[in-house]
């Protein structure tokens with residue numbers, strides 16, 4: 062009896078590539094489809110200034126152990142650097158440093174008693190382990206109660222609004238707890254600045270290495286080719302892609318956003334489809350500026366000021382020095398919006414013009430002359446919205462369809478989505494498939510002829 066499965070992976074982001082890598086090394090025959098011409102999904106990078114840079118800003122936390130282990134396994138550990146970062150909060154027209162516990166006590170946007178409450182609540186949340194009770198209360202309800210209305214509205218409420226807009230009130234406390242809890246894992250002590258990780262040469266170093274390992278193990282990667290339709294064919298799945306080709310596989314791993322999984326598999330039973338279609342996402346629009354000068358000395362600037370209509374400003378070259386980028390400063394101006402928001406439809410020049418108007422608020426000496434080049438990137442499924450009782454709504458990795466698995470960012474919980482967790486998704490689903498094969502829940506089709514028209 063053959064034991065090698067024909068496995069189709071939909072999506073060449075970090076989750077799809079990790080799953081493909083693990084399964085190819087188990088001896089299975091892999092076909093991976095990626096709709097974009099480039100692999101890497103949300104973590105991909107493009108060539109810039111003699112190196113490469115992510116379309117969307119990226120760093121790692123010290124708690125991101127799965128991706129660090131994968132980098133070590135691929136012989137890339139020496140490319141990973143850990144550097145101190147500076148965090149800030151923009152409110153009431155100025156930047157407040159927010160890198161340490163002492164900075165919280167100096168956060169002048171609220172009076173001292175409010176700062177003490179924020180400090181105490183932060184300390185408390187850092188030590189909570191039984192997060193499950195936070196599934197039943199929204200972040201807004203819980204935080205208003207414990208830090209008070211004024212502190213909530215000026216600090217955490219303002220940040221929630223900057224990320225989730227009109228959906229801010231729906232976000233569960235479980236999501237917020239995790240942000241505070243994990244972030245402090247990147248700090249050795251309360252008074253030390255957090256350290257963040259970055260792969261020198263960009264996440265493409267990891268993406269390229271995974272792709273090479275998949276191909277070395279005999280896997281096929283079709284980039285620039287999206288999966289369009291899937292039908293059951295005897296004991297296999299027949300996959301039709303955007304090149305018009307069809308491929309027969311025994312097993313499918315879908316790493317694409319949940320609503321797209323529902324569309325690709327109309328035969329899924331209603332209860333499972335309901336979970337897929339119940340997932341909603343915030344979109345992200347990121348403007349990347351190549352500047353002659355530094356905008357501020359902060360790496361990660363959270364925004365809680367209605368006069369500056371962005372979610373954050375991430376000055377990449379305040380983490381990785383400008384010397385890596387021919388002396389240029391690289392600044393991401395990031396805005397999360399609902400998927401129907403008109404900002405997503407603005408032309409690139411309009412996105413730039415708006416930012417040039419607003420950036421002097423961050424640094425009064427900023428001038429449009431500083432900008433040598435700019436790019437605008439958009440991602441529709443950037444952030445799953447974690448609502449109340451989210452755990453009950455997550456679709457299982459094993460779907461009710463034979464040999465069909467889902468591994469996407471909406472299943473990451475209680476942690477927030479991130480490259481580390483997409484590596485974990487890939488690892489988990491590959492181990493699940495190995496187990497299902499051992500247990501006889503899935504099996505290679507015995508039909509060998511006519512398996513693909515590729």
Ligand SMILES: Cc1cc2nc3c(=O)[nH]c(=O)nc-3n(C[C@H](O)[C@H](O)[C@H](O)COP(=O)(O)OP(=O)(O)OC[C@H]3O[C@@H](n4cnc5c(N)ncnc54)[C@H](O)[C@@H]3O)c2cc1C
Nearest residue numbers: 072074075076096102103117119120287288443479480483
């Ligand atoms: C603005 C922003 C900032 C971020 N910052 C960080 C950070 O600092 N640190 C961090 O760790 N993470 C960060 N992330 C998150 C991280 O990039 C993602 O969570 C992770 O890369 C998701 O990987 P994935 O493989 O699960 O999904 P994706 O990267 O979304 O991959 C899914 C892939 O499926 C492809 N696809 C879609 N439809 C089809 C189809 N029909 N056929 C074939 N392929 C298809 C897509 O093109 C995509 O490549 C950030 C994300 C954004 C948007």
